[in-house]
């Protein structure tokens with residue numbers, strides 16, 4: 296007999312508990328070895344948004360008790376990423392790697408040190424890799440990050456215990472399994488692995504592979520995702536039920552990892568509903584885009600805040616990957632705010648019944664438009680002209696009305712009457 300899923304059965308604590316060893320010192324007067332307090336206290340994850348989730352957003356979310364994901368994106372220069380990561384620690388409040396703490400730890404009796412402080416420490420953020428891109432670039436950057444090269448304390452030959460690697464590694468869009476093994480082998484003992492999936496089959500497989508956190512990404516999501524993907528409020532309860540059934544059938548061998556809901560979530564009521572449906576927390580991208588700390592241009596943030604009717608104003612398409620010649624694996628596309636390019640694509644599809652384009656076709660398709668040539672695309676990229684460029688966004692964009700800080704956005708999510 297199938298077990299009933301009760302409200303919030305998967306519980307916030309299932310997620311928060313995974314990160315409770317990541318602490319900060321909460322008093323200067325008492326040795327921090329005795330005063331460590333969990334840092335990640337809110338079940339809110341800010342998504343790894345390429346071009347938007349940079350150091351400032353990471354610090355803002357971490358400092359307010361969420362788990363931010365730094366977007367590694369479509370990297371070409373690993374050194375530039377490491378350099379960017381190195382800017383984060385000094386902006387994180389109550390940095391537990393401070394000189395004061397080091398001397399307090401050194402002064403504390405050995406026994407206290409053993410009891411009060413975990414051997415390995417972690418940064419209170421995760422880094423998010425696009426898996427198929429990682430396949431192309433090779434695992435070198437991932438290995439460097441796992442070794443703690445994003446910590447200013449890193450030096451060649453440093454032991455892992457001397458530096459803080461990220462709390463977790465996020466993997467999305469492609470085959471994550473080889474990296475799961477690599478992280479388990481080369482990572483610190485409590486480096487968590489978060490995998491974003493789009494189908495029930497993938498969710499079940501991730502449970503079997505014992506990933507630490509599974510993100511269920513619905514079709515409402517902004518940015519990339521599966522072309523054929525279900526709405527979150529269908530996907531989430533079905534996945535919760537299936538994983539629960541598996542856990543029971545396995546006699547406890549196969550626990551349900553914390554499940555996070557992603558896609559179209561902007562308000563406190565939506566957040567609450569995901570709990571009722573069994574999520575342990577949420578992953579939000581679009582909602583953080585217009586915040587003060589996100590890395591996107593201000594004119595793009597203002598554009599987002601004016602959009603209404605998010606399901607109609609956004610559309611899933613592959614055309615921008617073709618234009619950018621990103622060669623995204625078949626089966627993926629991205630949700631974006633409709634603009635001249637998507638209008639033109641739809642018009643053409645209507646006329647010709649075309650659904651799949653090559654990069655060349657896409658440029659041809661735009662020829663009669665003012666975006667007509669590759670040179671216009673280059674110009675649009677330089678000028679950040681979102682009449683042509685993709686402004687990735689989820690359906691929840693319609694409910695975003697005012698600009699605030701990331702912390703304000705998080706607070707309204709935790710308030711059932713909250714409005715962004």
Ligand SMILES: Cc1cc2nc3c(=O)[nH]c(=O)nc-3n(C[C@H](O)[C@H](O)[C@H](O)COP(=O)(O)O)c2cc1C
Nearest residue numbers: 342344345467516517518558559579580581687689
């Ligand atoms: C601007 C933008 C960029 C994104 N870039 C990435 C990315 O680089 N890697 C990734 O795994 N997901 C990316 N995503 C998708 C998120 O992981 C997440 O599924 C999504 O933001 C959740 O839906 P929401 O945007 O409606 O909140 C991106 C989303 C947006 C809006």
